[in-house]
Amino acid sequence: MIADVVARLLETSEIEVEDSDTVRAALRIFTDSNIDFADALIAETGRLRGCEATATFDRKAARLQGFVLVP
Numbered sequence: 682m683i684a685d686v687v688a689r690l691l692e693t694s695e696i697e698v699e700d701s702d703t704v705r706a707a708l709r710i711f712t713d714s715n716i717d718f719a720d721a722l723i724a725e726t727g728r729l730r731g732c733e734a735t736a737t738f739d740r741k742a743a744r745l746q747g748f749v750l751v752p
Contacts, residue, residue, distance in 0.1 A: 683711070683718050684708060684711060684712050684718075687704065687708050687718065688708065691704060691705060691708075700726070703722070703725050703726055703729055704722065706725045706729075707721040707722040707724070707725040707726075708721075710724065710725060710745070714744075714745075715741065716741060716742060716744065716745055717739075717741070717742070720737075720739065720741070720742040720745065720748075721745070723735060723742075724742070724745045724746070724747045724748060727747050728746075728747050732747065734747060734748065734749040735747055735748050735749070736748075736749050736751045737749070737750060737751065738750075738751050
């Protein structure tokens with residue numbers, strides 16, 4: 682359901698989504714994995730901005746490239 686809503690928002694001409702390419706990339710990660718959309722968006726935003734790593738306590742998010750699990 683989340684993927685459908687985000688996709689519709691991206692397709693709606695009356696709505697402008699900031700960094701829509703980043704949101705699309707995060708949506709692909711989200712639909713291809715078992716990762717929360719917010720985590721996918723954080724990972725993709727960091728990657729595109731040259732962030733080496735994002736620390737997280739979330740074991741599921743830590744599976745994404747760009748996240749480092751904090752024990």
